[in-house]
Amino acid sequence: MEAGIVGLPNVGKSTLFNALTSTQGAQAANYPFCTIEPNEGIVTVPDERLRRITNFIKPQKVIPTYLKLVDIAGIVKGASEGQGLGNKFLSHIRQVDAILQVVRCFEDDDVIHVAGKVDPVSDVETIETELMLADMQTLENALPKAERSAKSGDKEAKVRVAAIQRCQAHLAQDQPLRKLEMPPAEAKEIASYGLMSAKPILYIANVDESDLHGTGELASAVRVFAEKVGASVVPVCAKLEAELAELEEPDRSEMLESVGLAQPALSLVAREAYRTLGLQSYFTAGEKEVRAWPVPIGATAPQAAGVIHSDFERGFIRCEVYSLSDLEEFKSEKDIRQAGKLRTEGKTYVMQDGDICHFLFNV
Numbered sequence: 001m002e003a004g005i006v007g008l009p010n011v012g013k014s015t016l017f018n019a020l021t022s023t024q025g026a027q028a029a030n031y032p033f034c035t036i037e038p039n040e041g042i043v044t045v046p047d048e049r050l051r052r053i054t055n056f057i058k059p060q061k062v063i064p065t066y067l068k069l070v071d072i073a074g075i076v077k078g079a080s081e082g083q084g085l086g087n088k089f090l091s092h093i094r095q096v097d098a099i100l101q102v103v104r105c106f107e108d109d110d111v112i113h114v115a116g117k118v119d120p121v122s123d124v125e126t127i128e129t130e131l132m133l134a135d136m137q138t139l140e141n142a143l144p145k146a147e148r149s150a151k152s153g154d155k156e157a158k159v160r161v162a163a164i165q166r167c168q169a170h171l172a173q174d175q176p177l178r179k180l181e182m183p184p185a186e187a188k189e190i191a192s193y194g195l196m197s198a199k200p201i202l203y204i205a206n207v208d209e210s211d212l213h214g215t216g217e218l219a220s221a222v223r224v225f226a227e228k229v230g231a232s233v234v235p236v237c238a239k240l241e242a243e244l245a246e247l248e249e250p251d252r253s254e255m256l257e258s259v260g261l262a263q264p265a266l267s268l269v270a271r272e273a274y275r276t277l278g279l280q281s282y283f284t285a286g287e288k289e290v291r292a293w294p295v296p297i298g299a300t301a302p303q304a305a306g307v308i309h310s311d312f313e314r315g316f317i318r319c320e321v322y323s324l325s326d327l328e329e330f331k332s333e334k335d336i337r338q339a340g341k342l343r344t345e346g347k348t349y350v351m352q353d354g355d356i357c358h359f360l361f362n363v
């Protein structure tokens, strides 16, 4: 699962990307993805529940989950018609699972705005429009072939035609595909198109140092827009985050305190991006390691086991599960078991965020 950073030029994408990924060099070795391209980075997803678990279980290692970020660079108006590096960027967006759009909410006369003035809602609409136009083209190109196949009796192609037409009708009303409800069979038929306005999106409001919590007019306008299109917003001051990322402790904590932030906003970005990707975490906890694992919301226990190793999914028998609050109440797994709070769950169990598990499986 990966998220792509997009935005107009000069909104702070690179500043943010570098801050997010700068301290991660050492983590990359731990990371299960094979190759990391120059415009890709690995970001830790901070999770304070890991620390709470280690209050009771003392492991040799603590391993968080990670996200892969792709810096997709600037999109400009007209990208869907090939303006700028238009089509190349759009093809990158097609491959990511979620979009993180950096939106300029900071005023700075020294930083030129491509549209001449700082107007975050207009910027967000510009990009949304480009994504929708590109989707229209994709659908238009795909329709004739699907219709031909449908005519010659291909049942799946018939479903595909219905899906394409449903999306076209929705886009014609100037609505991104993100909020379109579609029968699963139709969604499956067009999944490979990588329709961009259907991808979950998170707006990162790059705010002024004077508005770190994003309560000002510009960031608030983004929030109102986001609600309409089914997206979330996190306020971040990229410039400040870049400075914070350069500091070592205790200087970093001192600087955070002096600006009135409880934690770097980058932590919030990573967590929100994770959620935008539709992921949640479960934990394995033993003396060797305490580790967070990413799993799609709604995944079953065997699927969760498969994140650790595909053999675990195939040979899944059952899992033993407890919660962090059980651990905090009973202090050890042994005492949780004795209290009868260690649950045994089978193949149909739907994982809950924060479950602490052991999987039992056949190999």
Ligand code: GDP
Binding pocket: 007, 008, 009, 010, 011, 012, 013, 014, 015, 016, 074, 106, 107, 108, 111, 206, 207, 208, 209, 236, 237, 238, 239, 240
């Ligand atoms: P990109 O084109 O979107 O990747 O933008 P950059 O990250 O290169 O930033 C463009 C310019 O804006 C650079 O000069 C940054 O230093 C500046 N910049 C980025 N974030 C902020 C911010 O939060 N506040 C201010 N004042 N300037 C910023």
